[in-house]
């Protein structure tokens with residue numbers, strides 16, 4: 001039987017659900033869920049694996065965006081889970097407010113990003129999920145349940161992989177709006193990165209190192225996002241890398257038209273922290289992604305391990321982004337309990353070849369307790385995940401309590417839940 005639910009953003013997955021619900025209110029969500037035996041939320045479709053697939057029905061959160069309500073006393077904003085970060089940024093701009101960080105592009109739904117532990121970069125910046133202080137969830141019975149920071153199960157309910165129910169609202173911490181200056185430095189000698197990893201990645205508020213590994217001794221670029229109100233001024237060189245003389249794209253040689261402004265020009269947080277512009281809607285990406293988060297103490301050894309494999313990686317790689325994430329306490333966050341470094345791989349769109357390489361890459365990163373990004377391609381088995389996530393069993397119990405009949409279960413979470 002065919003359906004018209006369509007594909008994920010990358011086009012590498014056609015959702016198998018036969019029905020796509022598009023509710024416009026929480027009451028409607030409750031009715032749909034209460035009547036279903038197999039359903040889960042679908043956000044902005046930016047995941048690369050089958051985490052959002054495999055239920056009989058899907059429920060799009062696209063129309064569940066508002067209202068956006070600011071609580072100035074608590075310094076929070078409450079939003080519908082389907083709102084995209086870019087849309088939220090526009091609302092916050094009007095209020096003179098900001099989120100602490102954003103991912104590489106602003107087109108991702110807040111509910112979907114939080115559910116998978118999505119993050120940006122910055123040695124002091126936690127995952128986007130760590131900004132959540134409250135959430136409302138429609139559980140399998142159609143009941144609306146609220147979790148607030150400090151509640152016993154709150155830390156388990158935030159990064160939830162869609163397995164606990166449909167999140168309809170989220171309350172996020174905000175702060176006064178701030179400016180950021182973005183500068184790209186090119187040709188960082190790899191030895192300098194390995195010698196002072198914390199120096200390079202701590203050079204400003206948010207730093208990403210990009211490399212294609214075509215030259216294993218040189219990282220192509222360092223994207224530095226500096227907060228003039230906090231960070232020391234930058235010079236023309238950074239650990240041997242030299243400031244670019246024009247705007248750049250993360251993929252060497254591509255036009256920078258869709259990228260956020262660079263060359264050190266100050267601008268609003270939401271138009272510098274992501275690499276890509278809000279008003280530039282990327283077409284379906286001709287790419288696949290994987291990412292592994294290792295404790296930051298292992299950063300240098302993990303990068304060396306990737307370099308060892310560079311001959312096999314290069315033919316499939318578009319670019320490798322190395323970024324940092326501060327620790328949080330969310331049970332299934334890939335930076336749970338540890339400052340982490342994300343080794344992110346943008347691959348060419350050859351899934352069989354990428355899937356063949358991943359076990360080798362994962363074996364090379366295994367000594368460093370690498371946690372895979374939940375929304376990207378990986379192959380680690382359930383046993384590994386138990387070792388990597390000390391609170392996974394607690395999450396299983398929480399899921400069993402909220403969803404005893406597995407209404408939100410799918411093959412992805414079945415593996416994880418040991419079903």
Ligand SMILES: Cc1cc2nc3c(=O)[nH]c(=O)nc-3n(C[C@H](O)[C@H](O)[C@H](O)COP(=O)(O)OP(=O)(O)OC[C@H]3O[C@@H](n4cnc5c(N)ncnc54)[C@H](O)[C@@H]3O)c2cc1C
Nearest residue numbers: 041043044045046047103104109111112118119162167375
């Ligand atoms: C071009 C691109 C760039 C990216 N950049 C980054 C990056 O910089 N950093 C990073 O960490 N990741 C990044 N990602 C990965 C992305 O952030 C995650 O895959 C994220 O889950 C996408 O959110 P979504 O709304 O599209 O989720 P979907 O793919 O729609 O769903 C993902 C999961 O979340 C669940 N879900 C979605 N909404 C809800 C809800 N309201 N309630 C309960 N469960 C829900 C779904 O059921 C599913 O299990 C990127 C992806 C792409 C395609």
